[in-house]
Amino acid sequence: MTVVIAGGGLSGLSLAGHLALEPRWHDRVVIVDDGSHPLDTIAWSSWTGRPTLLDTAVSSRFDRVRVHVGGRTRTLPLGHYRYQVVRGTDLDRIVRELAEPLPHFEFRRGHVDGIDGPPGRTHVVVDGDEVEARWVFDSVLGPTEPPPVDAHMVFRGRRVVAERPVFDPGVPTLFDFRTSQADRAAFLYVLPFSATEALVEHTSFASPHGPLPGVDAQRAALEGYLDDVLHAGACTVLHEEGAVLPLSAGRVARRRGDVLAIGTPAGMVKASTGYSYQRVQDDSAAVVRSLVEHGHPFDLPAMSTRHRVLDAALLDVVIREPRQLERAFAALFSGASAEPALRFLEERSSVGMESRLFAGMPVGVYLKAVGRRLRV
Ligand SMILES: Cc1cc2nc3c(=O)[nH]c(=O)nc-3n(C[C@H](O)[C@H](O)[C@H](O)COP(=O)(O)OP(=O)(O)OC[C@H]3O[C@@H](n4cnc5c(N)ncnc54)[C@H](O)[C@@H]3O)c2cc1C
Structure with missing residues (x-):
């Protein structure tokens, strides 16, 4: 059996790295990238409180961050979290070091023109040639009906x-x-x-x-x-x-037959922050777990509806009233540590924690935005 990963950027490389590190995975993996987004100009920053499989790609780590909000500058410890940077070239190098020695991995330079075919007979068109695949992971073409942009x-x-x-x-x-x-x-x-x-x-x-x-x-x-x-x-x-x-804070239909969207087309970029690095790592781990445990890649945890509604409300509010963004960030980062805010932005917060974080915010403005969202 062959799986094709369309696009070897953040999500494609991360999935390939997780597959290469999974000892129960022995099937063929073809990673196709056309080089249109060169990796030597990209670096992904992110925050996390947990180790992830590809941490050897991290080039710098910080245990404090600075914010200037509400007229004052504050330097905040991150608690259990760290802020880190992964350069595109480092992720590429680490994943190739893991995968290239394995006989079942192939990195192919080529342009994906299309992904077609009924379930069980999906093929990926690469520079006019058809590559047949049992599962396709798509970070380049995306779903036919993406959710609206907020x-x-x-x-x-x-x-x-x-x-x-x-x-x-x-x-x-x-x-x-x-x-x-x-x-x-x-x-x-x-x-x-x-x-x-x-x-x-x-x-x-x-x-x-x-x-x-x-x-x-x-x-x-x-x-x-x-x-x-x-x-x-x-x-x-x-x-x-x-x-x-x-x-976009909308829900994405990630599955199309035997094709699973990954990365940006899968809605991995968090709508309120523009970050996706840690979500992509979690998603890669979940896809590989589903493949080896169930024989398909679709047993994935659902994204949090509550956090998606909150993201949509924040975007709605800041587009209408730009100054509310600073107010929101002032409230989120008002504590002695940035950890609660980062936990919320990583969607690992409880409702109790969120009500403490939102205590200083104009709740009515956000409730109206939620109302508008729910009416759509
Ligand atoms: C300027 C910028 C900065 C960002 N900074 C951060 C950050 O610091 N932290 C963070 O978490 N997120 C960041 N993001 C958001 C997001 O994490 C990145 O965009 C991330 O690279 C998305 O991963 P991806 O796999 O979906 O896409 P990409 O990383 O762009 O990967 C797609 C790959 O597919 C290839 N490709 C494209 N079309 C085809 C085709 N038809 N056939 C074959 N190959 C193709 C490209 O060459 C590319 O390598 C940033 C986004 C932008 C635009």
Whole structure:
């Protein structure tokens, strides 16, 4: 039997790595990637309180984060959590080191044009050739009816070298709201590499029905932050990246015959944060467990409906009233440790914990948003 993994990015590589580490798995695995998203420009940050199978790919770890919200800067310990970074090239290297020596793994460079066929006879069209597969894991084409987009997360980031030592190499800044909130909710993110070098990213939330912020405006916000807030002096830009990430809190129909969507098309990007790394690790582990225990990949835990409704409500509120994002984050990160907030954002919080976290928030505004969501 052959399984095909369409796309060798975060979700495809993570699934391949989990299969390679599963001693009960001996069937053929073909990972197909066309190289359209080069891995040498990608790094995934995430937080977790648990070890995962591919942790050897982690290149940096932090046990504190900084937030600037509600007019004050706070450095918060993470409790049992850690904040970590995995570079695309490291994940690729680790997974290839695990899988390439195994005779049943094949990494194939090619473009997936289509995934067709009835259950039991699914084939993946790669550069015009058909590869027959028992199961297909699809991170590139996605379901025929994806859920509606609730918001766009718009990033522009620069890796910079500052004239002065203005970054704290031991503490990333998760969000700093010292940037205009006039048109849309926005914050700055800083991932430090040394006292003078960091990735500084401007992130904003845009309506799915409205205009996106222009590149010049994003650059001006980045430059304003480096100049007026950090007083970084003249900065050398080593690299610039920009992206628009569609966010959806809707439920995704992941299965189509013998095809299972993975990664972004499977709804792994959390709608309120834009992060997917840890969800993808959990999902890869669950898919492999289902394959070896049940002979199919579909016995997967359901995603939390409560957290999905809360994500939808947050996006609805911040698109209508941009300043509510800072208020929400101020409430979430008001404690002495960031752990409860991270636990909530990782969807591992209890209702009791959530009612304590939300105590300072305008509940009525969110209840109205939930009402609008439920009427859709
Ligand atoms: C700029 C940006 C920064 C992000 N940062 C983070 C972060 O720090 N932490 C986090 O958790 N999440 C982050 N995300 C969100 C999300 O985790 C990433 O987008 C993640 O890479 C999604 O994984 P994936 O497997 O779905 O897609 P990808 O990682 O993009 O993998 C898809 C792969 O398929 C290949 N491909 C595409 N089309 C075809 C085709 N037709 N045939 C064959 N191959 C094909 C591509 O080359 C690529 O390798 C970020 C997203 C963006 C856009």
